Amino acid sequence: MDKREYDAVNFEVDATTDKENAGQSRREFLVNAATVSAAIALSGVFGEEAEAAEVINDPVKAVAIQNPVPPQTIAVEFDVNGQMQKVNIDPRTSLLDALREYMGLTGSKKGCDHGQCGACTVLVDGRRINSCLTFAVMYQGNKITTIEGLEADDKLHPVQSAFIKHDGFQCGYCTPGQICSAVGMLGEVKAGCLSAITTDMASNKMTLTEAEIRERMSGNLCRCGAYPGIVAAIKELSEQTA
Amino acid sequence: MKIFTYSKDAATPTQAIEEATNKNDSAYIAGGTNLIDLMKDLVLTPAHLVDINGLKMTSVDKLDGGGVRIGALARNSDVANHQLIRENYPVLSRALLSGASPQLRNMATTGGNVLQRTRCSYFYDVASACNKRNPGSGCDAIDGYNRVHAVLGGSAKCIAVNPSDMNVALAALDANVLVSTGSGERKIRFVEFHKLPGNTPHIETMLDPYELITAIELPPAGFSKNWCYLKVRDRASYAFALVSAAVCLHMDGSKFKEARLALGGVGTKPWRVSEVEKMLVGKTADEKLFKSAAEMAMKSAKGYEHNKFKIEMGKRTIVRALKVAAAGVS
Numbered sequence: 279m280d281k282r283e284y285d286a287v288n289f290e291v292d293a294t295t296d297k298e299n300a301g302q303s304r305r306e307f308l309v310n311a312a313t314v315s316a317a318i319a320l321s322g323v324f325g326e327e328a329e330a331a332e333v334i335n336d337p338v339k340a341v342a343i344q345n346p347v348p349p350q351t352i353a354v355e356f357d358v359n360g361q362m363q364k365v366n367i368d369p370r371t372s373l374l375d376a377l378r379e380y381m382g383l384t385g386s387k388k389g390c391d392h393g394q395c396g397a398c399t400v401l402v403d404g405r406r407i408n409s410c411l412t413f414a415v416m417y418q419g420n421k422i423t424t425i426e427g428l429e430a431d432d433k434l435h436p437v438q439s440a441f442i443k444h445d446g447f448q449c450g451y452c453t454p455g456q457i458c459s460a461v462g463m464l465g466e467v468k469a470g471c472l473s474a475i476t477t478d479m480a481s482n483k484m485t486l487t488e489a490e491i492r493e494r495m496s497g498n499l500c501r502c503g504a505y506p507g508i509v510a511a512i513k514e515l516s517e518q519t520a
Numbered sequence: 521m522k523i524f525t526y527s528k529d530a531a532t533p534t535q536a537i538e539e540a541t542n543k544n545d546s547a548y549i550a551g552g553t554n555l556i557d558l559m560k561d562l563v564l565t566p567a568h569l570v571d572i573n574g575l576k577m578t579s580v581d582k583l584d585g586g587g588v589r590i591g592a593l594a595r596n597s598d599v600a601n602h603q604l605i606r607e608n609y610p611v612l613s614r615a616l617l618s619g620a621s622p623q624l625r626n627m628a629t630t631g632g633n634v635l636q637r638t639r640c641s642y643f644y645d646v647a648s649a650c651n652k653r654n655p656g657s658g659c660d661a662i663d664g665y666n667r668v669h670a671v672l673g674g675s676a677k678c679i680a681v682n683p684s685d686m687n688v689a690l691a692a693l694d695a696n697v698l699v700s701t702g703s704g705e706r707k708i709r710f711v712e713f714h715k716l717p718g719n720t721p722h723i724e725t726m727l728d729p730y731e732l733i734t735a736i737e738l739p740p741a742g743f744s745k746n747w748c749y750l751k752v753r754d755r756a757s758y759a760f761a762l763v764s765a766a767v768c769l770h771m772d773g774s775k776f777k778e779a780r781l782a783l784g785g786v787g788t789k790p791w792r793v794s795e796v797e798k799m800l801v802g803k804t805a806d807e808k809l810f811k812s813a814a815e816m817a818m819k820s821a822k823g824y825e826h827n828k829f830k831i832e833m834g835k836r837t838i839v840r841a842l843k844v845a846a847a848g849v850s
Contacts, residue, residue: 332706342653342806349523350523350525350526352526368523369524369525369526369569370521370523370524391552391560392560393557393621393623393624394555395620396623399623405597405626406622406623407552407623407627408621408627408628411553411556411557411624411627412552412553412554412556412627413526413549413552413556415526415571415573416528416549416573417530418528418627419682422791434681442826459622459623462622462623462626463622466597466622469601470601471597471601471603472606472613472617473617474601474617474618474757475615476622479606479607479610479613479614480606480607492756492757493757494622496622496756496758497620497622497623497624497758498621515589
């Protein structure tokens with residue numbers, strides 16, 4: 279099936295970040311490298327026949343092969359990091375996949391893809407959510423902030439700086455989600471939101487103890503175990519703004 | 521994920537119900553945190569999604585005769601932090617905050633949480649036998665790895681647990697579920713809303729197809745002085761309950777004037793224990809009484825190979841929750 283058979287699927291990718299790179303981006307390199315190794319692996323197993331097999335890197339084409347009846351596509355437009363993004367997408371596309379695969383914003387990570395790890399955390403109208411567990415078509419007109427949108431005027435967001443200062447990461451995979459989550463969490467604390475361990479439920483003035491930080495950040499897992507640095511970074515920020 | 525069509529055209533419950541009824545194999549989507557997860561695993565494969573987020577059902581309001589009405593689309597985090605709830609119904613606030621993660625609570629809705637499906641791993645695994653997912657196929661949990669399963673309310677067909685924390689508090693508070701039928705509205709007592717599995721574990725609630733929950737009503741009694749929501753789980757946060765208990769009391773000195781006890785993590789539905797409540801009234805709070813209440817609550821419990829520990833854990837949880845609630849908020 280021809281890859282452009284779905285004429286309706288005419289997504290506009292904002293690939294400025296990739297275009298700005300003179301050579302191959304890290305992501306393109308990884309995708310291409312994976313394609314080559316997959317092709318080698320296939321030819322090793324299936325010999326001649328597999329040479330004709332093609333590795334599909336295009337989500338539109340992959341969908342076309344799986345589903346002879348084209349899915350409905352829906353035009354959706356929302357603000358991502360201050361820029362309007364318009365895409366025509368299959369309604370099955372998660373918000374995370376829309377950001378990563380259609381808008382070139384690969385900062386938000388896919389960890390578990392089931393809302394259990396928090397690596398995909400983004401802010402929707404200032405509230406933190408798991409972008410893997412929601413459909414992009416549900417965000418018509420919303421304002422989305424990802425890790426790419428936190429810095430302003432070439433300056434890192436205070437939460438980003440604090441994570442660097444306190445070594446709040448090791449491999450870095452969960453970090454964009456951790457940072458977006460921390461930004462959302464500090465907003466919640468400012469608004470007087472409770473946690474499950476807050477004892478004074480009437481007061482709107484929250485004290486961010488270490489235990490409170492851990493409870494409020496429990497939706498973000500870190501397999502490297504960089505928690506002490508993450509907690510220290512958030513603690514320092516909360517003391518500065520208190 | 522299977523292909524589906526999607527629309528967010530509905531602006532009223534009636535329109536949503538009409539759309540869902542007219543389309544083949546529809547499902548409502550609100551927060552989506554449970555539905556999308558199940559769609560990814562092919563446990564649920566709706567052909568059409570009716571996005572109900574355009575319906576005006578997000579507010580939490582005081583009712584004229586006392587009590588509070590929580591819109592079905594009010595997010596779990598918003599309900600937990602609403603001044604009316606945290607001050608008057610702290611047990612509900614604490615139960616909500618004990619569930620899931622902050623990100624999920626920002627998405628998940630009140631109506632969706634009421635309808636939250638079990639987290640039984642055999643229900644989630646389409647290669648396993650599950651009478652709830654595929655009626656008549658059998659139950660791989662009963663003779664399988666059933667550590668997280670129910671010890672109360674199970675049948676030979678299903679021992680899956682109702683996973684919600686919010687539901688335990690709503691059962692204790694004696695809430696009502698408001699349902700739009702398309703042509704009118706009906707009210708269902710929360711404790712009667714969920715069904716025991718019996719021979720039909722795939723029928724989980726009193727809802728008819730495409731009826732829509734529009735709100736939850738809380739009666740005036742909020743039990744803001746003597747309450748406890750105690751959740752016991754494998755890790756300190758962000759895990760489903762092994763056992764949980766919601767206790768709401770009216771005390772007259774050290775005597776019980778009114779008692780409510782509901783359990784989570786142990787039952788096939790949110791588990792209200794009325795006989796214990798009746799037994800406690802008029803008696804003086806002490807450790808011995810708490811222990812006999814716990815024995816009574818778990819009397820009909822039936823353990824399976826890997827979940828027998830829940831019976832003793834349930835008793836200890838009840839004793840501690842009663843103790844904390846009777847002592848009251850200092």
